[in-house]
Amino acid sequence: MPDTETSIVILINRNGMGEADPALQQKLLQTYLALLIEGPSLPAVIGFYGEGVRLVAADSPVLAPLRSLEAKGVRLVACSTCLNYYNLLDQVQVGIAGGMPDIIEAQWRAGKVITL
Numbered sequence: 001m002p003d004t005e006t007s008i009v010i011l012i013n014r015n016g017m018g019e020a021d022p023a024l025q026q027k028l029l030q031t032y033l034a035l036l037i038e039g040p041s042l043p044a045v046i047g048f049y050g051e052g053v054r055l056v057a058a059d060s061p062v063l064a065p066l067r068s069l070e071a072k073g074v075r076l077v078a079c080s081t082c083l084n085y086y087n088l089l090d091q092v093q094v095g096i097a098g099g100m101p102d103i104i105e106a107q108w109r110a111g112k113v114i115t116l
Contacts, residue, residue: 009110012052033065045106049079057091
């Protein structure tokens, strides 16, 4: 189970991080996740929706760090509506295909919600 003083949920709604060139967005997210793995605390849940669901699918550049986070007890939840929209449901490589109710529940239980 993640070591956190207060339950933290991270929401990712883009295929990367920040407003930048797509390659830079993915580089920033790779760095963020690597530092998160090395840090003393982890989020309880990372939720993916919108373009963010691409990050849990085949060919994602961040599958390795996401697998590491999941192995450390972080729950990864990807919006199934979004996965269906992008025809990615059968390409999920990490986490679970959940629904918006799963993401809402995680938000309600969280002491803090961070959107990247």
